[in-house]
Amino acid sequence: IKIDDLVKWDQLNQQYRSVKHLVVLDNGQVLWGLPSVPVQQNLNEILSQARSQTGIQAQYWRQIENERMYYVIRKGDLAGQPAYLLSYMWESYQNDLVNTLFRRLLWVISALLLLSWIPSFWLARHLTRPLTSMEQQVRRIAARDWDEPLITNRQDEIGQLGQSIERMREQLIKQDKAQHTFLQHISHELKTPVMVIRSYAQAIADGIFPRGGLEGSVAVIDEEAERLQRRVKDLLYLTKLDQISVGKAAAVDINIAELVKHVVELMRWQRTDLEWKVQVEPIMFKGDADQWKIALENLLDNQIRYAAGRICISSSRQIKNGKSGLTLRIANDGPPIEEKLLNSLFMEYEKGFKGQFGLGLAIVQQIAVSHGARVWAANEDESPAFYIELEI
Numbered sequence: 217i218k219i220d221d222l223v224k225w226d227q228l229n230q231q232y233r234s235v236k237h238l239v240v241l242d243n244g245q246v247l248w249g250l251p252s253v254p255v256q257q258n259l260n261e262i263l264s265q266a267r268s269q270t271g272i273q274a275q276y277w278r279q280i281e282n283e284r285m286y287y288v289i290r291k292g293d294l295a296g297q298p299a300y301l302l303s304y305m306w307e308s309y310q311n312d313l314v315n316t317l318f319r320r321l322l323w324v325i326s327a328l329l330l331l332s333w334i335p336s337f338w339l340a341r342h343l344t345r346p347l348t349s350m351e352q353q354v355r356r357i358a359a360r361d362w363d364e365p366l367i368t369n370r371q372d373e374i375g376q377l378g379q380s381i382e383r384m385r386e387q388l389i390k391q392d393k394a395q396h397t398f399l400q401h402i403s404h405e406l407k408t409p410v411m412v413i414r415s416y417a418q419a420i421a422d423g424i425f426p427r428g429g430l431e432g433s434v435a436v437i438d439e440e441a442e443r444l445q446r447r448v449k450d451l452l453y454l455t456k457l458d459q460i461s462v463g464k465a466a467a468v469d470i471n472i473a474e475l476v477k478h479v480v481e482l483m484r485w486q487r488t489d490l491e492w493k494v495q496v497e498p499i500m501f502k503g504d505a506d507q508w509k510i511a512l513e514n515l516l517d518n519q520i521r522y523a524a525g526r527i528c529i530s531s532s533r534q535i536k537n538g539k540s541g542l543t544l545r546i547a548n549d550g551p552p553i554e555e556k557l558l559n560s561l562f563m564e565y566e567k568g569f570k571g572q573f574g575l576g577l578a579i580v581q582q583i584a585v586s587h588g589a590r591v592w593a594a595n596e597d598e599s600p601a602f603y604i605e606l607e608i
Contacts, residue, residue: 235305242298243265254280255304265289266300283307285382293318346374350381358386360392406447409440416440450575453510470505472542473498476529479512486520493528499542501608503587511583514576522600523548526546533608542608547601553593561593 238249244263251259258278265276266289273290289306346368353366364384368378416437419426427433473496484492521526525547534541553561562581584591589606 229323230469235303238265238302238304239294240302241294242300247294247299250300254285255302262287262289262302265299266291266302318551343374346370346378350374350378353381353385357381357388362389402447406444409444409447412440413437413444445483447575450579453579467502468505469500470503470508471498471500472496472531472544475505475508476544479509479516483513483516486517487523489525490520490523491526493526494530496529496531496544496591497532497533499531499608501542501606503606504583507583507586511580511604514580515577515604518602519546519548519550522550524550540608542605542606545601546603547596547599549599551600552595552598553600557596558593558595562591 236357239247275288284307290301292299366382368375425433521538528547530545532543562577591604593602
């Protein structure tokens with residue numbers, strides 16, 4: 217019988233036992249276990265390794281024909297005689313064990329993937345279904361079809377996204393209605409002076425002077441033309457401001473006291489009966505001088521229109537969130553602003569005081585936003601006051 221055959225026979229037996237054990241005395245007598253022929257033939261060399269072993273236990277391997285055998289020798293005493301516990305296994309068993317474990321691991325992974333695919337598919341559908349609905353809703357909103365509300369009953373991030381989309385839809389509807397209302401009223405305001413100018417021009421051409429004479433009738437035409445020009449100018453300027461990005465206004469050093477003084481001198485002639493109280497400190501800030509001049513002109517124009525007899529302008533410094541700031545206060549002794557208008561007074565498409573649709577305050581708001589400033593109105597002691605707050 218060949219050694220290879222004996223090795224294979226021993227390996228075949230080892231399929232039913234992972235590791236074989238032998239108890240061998242120092243003289244080579246096997247007290248426990250049945251050594252295979254290949255092991256018996258190499259037992260003397262194995263005992264030689266055991267005798268020279270310094271530690272209690274050591275690992276070895278030996279090439280027997282074309283197979284490698286791994287074994288562990290543990291030294292001890294048995295009835296006062298040196299004895300050794302020999303535990304061994306063949307390399308083929310190790311390879312078979314690794315392959316078996318690998319195959320089983322593949323089966324387990326495949327089963328887990330198969331079992332997890334169904335809940336994963338359900339979870340993916342559960343997560344993407346509301347997102348798909350929101351995507352369709354956003355497409356409809358983009359096409360200005362915003363009548364259908366987006367209803368979400370979720371409290372997670374997807375629900376928060378849905379609530380944000382719904383708030384956007386409501387705000388767009390509100391802005392669209394306000395814009396239509398504004399366009400209707402501004403069209404009426406533009407149409408009125410055009411009709412007056414045309415009717416007066418036709419009357420003059422027919423030799424009729426509605427205001428008693430040519431000079432008075434022409435003065436009416438000039439007044440209405442100026443009103444029309446002011447409205448068109450405001451519309452064009454507001455459109456221009458809409459294209460200015462926040463923080464991109466030209467930044468130059470501006471002295472607030474000099475700017476206020478210059479604008480007041482330009483506008484006080486509109487009503488010579490008004491008393492002006494100006495107490496503005498020479499505080500410097502950065503911004504577009506032309507835009508701030510227009511903002512102050514629009515604010516003062518509003519004050520002049522409604523003041524009873526006095527306009528007060530003052531300034532103050534403050535530190536907010538560690539940053540220095542400037543607050544400009546412009547107040548008059550006219551009638552208070554309606555409470556419902558205070559929060560919408562500076563919006564483009566909102567009806568103003570006494571039902572007017574002037575764009576002056578909307579322009580002020582746009583200029584303030586483009587400079588990172590804040591503007592608001594308040595009723596103080598039964599009189600209105602306007603504030604501009606900006607960093608210096």
